[in-house]
Amino acid sequence: MPSVMKAIRIQSEDFSLQDEVAALRETSQRMGGIVTFLGCARDFSEGRDVFSIEFEQYAGMAEAAMQALRDEALDTFDIIDVRMVHRVTTVHAGDQIVLIVVGAEHRKAAFEACEWLIDTLKKRVPIWKKEVTPDGDAWVSEHP
Amino acid sequence: MIKVLFFGSIADKLGKRDCMLSACEYMTIDDVLEAVGCIGVQPLLVAVNQEQTHDMDYLVQDGDEVALMPPFSGG
Numbered sequence: 001m002p003s004v005m006k007a008i009r010i011q012s013e014d015f016s017l018q019d020e021v022a023a024l025r026e027t028s029q030r031m032g033g034i035v036t037f038l039g040c041a042r043d044f045s046e047g048r049d050v051f052s053i054e055f056e057q058y059a060g061m062a063e064a065a066m067q068a069l070r071d072e073a074l075d076t077f078d079i080i081d082v083r084m085v086h087r088v089t090t091v092h093a094g095d096q097i098v099l100i101v102v103g104a105e106h107r108k109a110a111f112e113a114c115e116w117l118i119d120t121l122k123k124r125v126p127i128w129k130k131e132v133t134p135d136g137d138a139w140v141s142e143h144p
Numbered sequence: 145m146i147k148v149l150f151f152g153s154i155a156d157k158l159g160k161r162d163c164m165l166s167a168c169e170y171m172t173i174d175d176v177l178e179a180v181g182c183i184g185v186q187p188l189l190v191a192v193n194q195e196q197t198h199d200m201d202y203l204v205q206d207g208d209e210v211a212l213m214p215p216f217s218g219g
């Protein structure tokens with residue numbers, strides 16, 4: 001694990017859930033609960049096979065928006081720390097896409113913050129995905 | 145000059161990812177949309193200098209970066 005990993009990152013390379021949880025735990029020994037959300041690529045979507053997913057970001061704005069989400073979550077929920085990593089590259093079925101790790105004294109706040117973070121990331125962070133299917137490429141327009 | 149960036153389905157539709165516009169006085173976001181052929185494109189999100197705005201009457205300035213974006217779909 002790199003000695004210093006930024007808590008908020010957009011990167012093409014894969015990430016390690018274990019390393020991110022370890023990095024979060026290094027920041028405090030007061031965490032009684034750590035909740036993670038790991039988003040992965042599916043091989044089927046909207047009733048059709050998906051060969052791969054291509055991601056695009058608005059460089060600069062996307063990472064700043066993720067940082068703003070982290071700041072807002074730390075202000076809003078009774079949590080101790082947050083880490084978020086989103087890949088922007090081409091991924092295939094089973095590949096990891098996004099990871100959110102939230103640490104809190106108690107689990108309830110960690111669960112609530114983690115759900116809010118992934119729901120809000122989909123609405124506020126300028127990242128787009130295009131699914132490559134047998135019928136051609138299709139930009140995903142909604143954020144379910 | 146004003147730099148206009150296009151993302152996702154909008155970039156594909158226009159066949160380009162960016163273009164430069166000459167800045168002129170009292171140029172609004174709506175004027176930018178008209179100049180790049182994006183009037184009526186819906187849904188459309190707009191950012192000026194990486195800050196999202198909903199004000200289509202916002203006056204852009206020389207050197208601004210305007211991003212025209214479809215709804216986000218990360219995660």
